[in-house]
Amino acid sequence: IAVVMLVVSFVLLLLINLIAAHLVRFKLPGEAVRKDAAPSDLVPKSIDVAVRDIGARYAELTAAGFQFRSEPHRLEAKGLGFHETHLPSHDGLNVVLVEVEGQPELTSPAGYGVAPQIVVTTPDNIAEKKFFEGVLNLVEASYNRFSGPDIEKTVGLPPGAGLDIRILGDPASRYGRLELVQYEGVKSRNLYPRTAPPARGMLSVTYFVPDLTPLLARGASYGIRDAGRVTTILGTGRMAQLTSPAGLRINLLERPPTGG
Secondary structure (H helix, E strand, C coil): CHHHHHHEEEEEECCCCCCCEECCCCCCCCCCCCCCCCCEECCEEEEEEECCCCCHHHHHHHHCCCCCCCCCCCECCCCCEEEEEEECCHHEEEEEEEECCCHHHEECCCCEEEEEEEEEECCHHHHHHHHHHHHHEEEEEEEEEECCCCHHHCCCCCCCCCEEEEEECCCCCCCCCEEEEEEECCCCCHHHHHHCCCEEEEEEEEEEEECCCCCCCCHHHHHCCCCCCCEECCCEEEEEEECCCCCEEEEEECCCCCCC
């Protein structure tokens, strides 16, 4: 967690079964993408971090000087119970500690584990879902709607507001997922135009794909751009770029499968 909090900015890399952070420090950094952002503003928002014994993690981080938005709360979605608490970090990034009941394998003996997904806010979850399903072939792994005093306190919502939440990815894997959150009953500013270098915070996501050709065809109506063969910190390969309906910047880097 400390590494994420101390960076000036980073670009998140999403893979099918892995999630990793590409940390970038600009020589002349700009303002944070989420500067003065309200919880409901439209923007790449959070990283979920799996933990074990969330009460103990909350206590030890509080003792170390970190300030949470709320104490851990239990929520339930379609029979699956989980506990979460939100931790503001550097550059406006929100870190969500999540303990999923019955899934200790997501964590290490030290109590912290993987970052299974990132969270982005959208003005229209249906449009965003259709985009990711149609262009990237992601699957809606779960859908839930939350409302009531518990979620209002945990997330910082006004009374009567609600959340439409859709998680996209591979239903067979807990990793590399994208959580779409649409706030209902509140006003939202669009902060996606800020997500360009040298801004600080979460700027984009990158998917490694085995073959760009079909994605270029499926993404044509969304203005996908073929950047050709490029050399990046992630390696050399053909790259394409496009933007989701909400404004999320997406890089697609062709990485053919290896091995027999």
